[in-house]
């Protein structure tokens with residue numbers, strides 16, 4: 619079993635797409651081991667995306683991610699990291715396959731509806747950013 623962090627980003631929350639995304643997650647066979655709605659501060663978003671701090675999009679990305687509430691989840695499944703990335707589709711919704719979450723609910727590379735961890739080490743640190751071990755089912 620593997621765990622990944624999933625985020626429903628502010629664009630998808632404000633558009634009323636939390637339920638549709640959770641339905642896809644459950645129907646795809648993930649166990650939702652943890653789930654919270656949080657409003658990140660700017661500093662909180664900067665901490666979460668610290669690996670991107672030298673990128674040109676860092677300022678816009680962290681402003682956007684702190685612009686409204688997000689839903690953070692720890693998802694559990696076999697190969698959860700790769701399977702969640704497949705369900706989300708490519709980072710840029712315009713490049714994402716038909717039927718994927720980012721294609722359906724994203725509108726730009728920044729407002730791309732969902733986030734997922736990219737490797738086991740980042741999954742562990744990203745999950746720990748939002749959840750204490752005792753909070754996970």
Ligand code: CMP
Pocket residue numbers: 670675679709727728729730732733734
């Ligand atoms: P996410 O999976 O949350 O991880 C980092 C985010 O940075 C990514 O999704 C995109 O929303 C954003 N991102 C990556 N590349 C770019 C880019 N070239 N321009 C703007 N935002 C980007």
